Amino acid sequence: MTVSNRTGRRAAVPSLRAGRTISGPPRPGPRGGSGTLRGLAKFAVPAYVLVGVFFLLPQVLNLYFAFTNWTTYSSAITFNGWDNIALLMEQGSLLHPVVVTVLYALIAMAFQNVIGLSLAYALRDSNRVNGFFRSIFFIPVLISPLAVGYIWRGLLKPDGPVNDFIGIVVPGFDWAWLGEPSTALAAVAFMDAWKWIGLTTVVYIAGINAVPGDVLEAARLDGASAWTSFWRITFPLLAPAFTFNVVSTLVGAFSAYDVIQASTGGGPGDSTRALYVELRMQWAQGNFGTGSALGLVVTLLVVVVAVPLVWYLRRRELRA
């Protein structure tokens, strides 16, 4: 089984046993043997072409352009070493967006996994009511991120419905959630989490329902409380789902752009100016080389964070 992740790519959903996916092991061909595999390999060619053209080639080109003086003013593109990084540092356009991006990703990941896991536990049984609510919570996954940004921008206006609702309890409540630097980043991270919680929930539900019932039954007979059963049995056995959800939400949030652009545009001030928002600003000023350098920073950030994180979480799966 494959599902769309936040970047729109297709990702395999992990199985409940470490090292395998729900899609299961490859099926042998009708006659087996390497000749059949070679025959089947031809069908992978379109996939290789697509990955090569739309993923690898842009990455390679971006790596090159990050070290050039490419601007909108001239067609000449020449190597300029570390000048783009130096310029970004001078403008204060490098370290701050990195910090904002990491904070945004951590907040979005925390919201998404805590709420997603809670929802999954509440909706773990398959019945009509739970099926209805699973569908409801999955709907935001299908909404365009830009639409999500615009919707929440309206909801969170100082005179918007959210403040009106809070005003029922706290009369006169008036807060510019997206206009105050102290809340804007958490608010946009929450929007991102809101959009993807349905997907996280589905993965956790699959994980919870695959926990062997006899183990839970034995724990119950031994006098374990519901919390103890969850914390000592269910949660450790959720390790593969946890790995997938944590990595995909964290790494996916590094590429945050559309929700932020639609809701705050990077503001107020530079409070929500994540790397891709800053990248677009550089491009808008015609500084394509510095924009490419920021794109390279995002790639490096993903590699630096994702590789050790996946390594750690996979080891945790094996321990579980």
Place this chain on the structure above:
Amino acid sequence: MRHSPHVLPAVALIGVAGLALSGCSGSSGGDSGSTTLTVWYNTQDSDALLDVYSAYEKSSGNKVDLVPISSDGYEDSLLTKWAAGDRPDLMEFSPTSSYISMLNPTENLQDLSDEDFVDASGELYDGSGRGLDGKVYSAITNFPEVWGVYYNKDVLAANGLEPATTVDEIQAQCATLSGAGITTLAEAGGSGWPTASLPLLYGTSMSDDDWAGTIIDRSASLGDSDSPLLAGLDEYETLLTDGCMSPDISTATFEDNVADVLSGEAAYQLIHSNIAPVYVDAANGDSAKVDATIGFSTVGAASKEALIQPGILGSYFAPKTGDSTREAAALDFIRFATGENYPSYIEQSGTFPLIEGTDDPETSELMKQIKAAYDEGPVRALLQTDLPGAMNGITPLMSELIAGQTSPQDVADQLQTELGTAAKAQGLEGW
């Protein structure tokens, strides 16, 4: 029919390549005998401007494929598409030399210098529509943006105030208006670009005519203590900290500002004249109500001035696409819009003609007031029109200033750095 085992992958590859190419190619024709023109247009375009395209379709038999680009951050969005190599056959864009230079016009734009509309537009193209190489690259059909303030007549009258003609007067009226619970100056941090209006207007008004030249030849800097731009930024911060601006400045859009001025919650909105139709929209199309309620006045820093900038709306550019048929059709559209169809456009839009041979239209009182303010002058171009990079990094910096994250001095210094980067990239002498 049997296929060779090698056929399927080949077909798949061709299919993939076809899909990829179809995503990259422009439209090079529609029905037999007609050409399809792809047009990037601003979502703020009036119905009259959009009707020019449909009139052209009827007149020429060609097709027009309209691609909307949001008016918020229009130049930014367009340049991002441009950078990706995307090219329309026609587009609206800012016809100032600083913005035109960002398109690398010599290589990318059709030269319009010899078109009839250039000579028929008086002195308009002496300071507008041209690149740094002196060639005309834009066909300007819309009356230029006149920068000034829309004001609520009733609010000012009720508080015993005359419409301000300077920023200093606006500041002086702040105490009275604030005391009456009225926002003096509606501001739109949620839209971004309007926040740059006051510093640029104030700075232009405070500067000598050759100030931009001193910046370009490096004898002065945007961050100098006597910099007019810095004075404008200081003035902005003063109005902000004195509580003269919208309480929801960080999230409000310019459309929110329009609603506030129309309803009397705010007294002034400092912005350009081309948003007059937004006032009519906010009044549900009731022009009479707008005429009765809203006035327009040009303002300078300390004396009244008509500061102008040729606007994006109705300013057409014809990029080189490599397709001679479509390039010719793009020129054909421009000749249509500036010639045969121009009187009709003027009549429908209610804007004032720039090309000779067309009479002034019957129009609203508000538009007449804008024209009168322009005629009254003195007319000067807004300062960033001739500066490298057009200071288009000013919007995020203004957001930081509003959020209290930076100071006017830091904004000016940062803009100087960005200007230097643009000047160097353009290969200007001495940078």
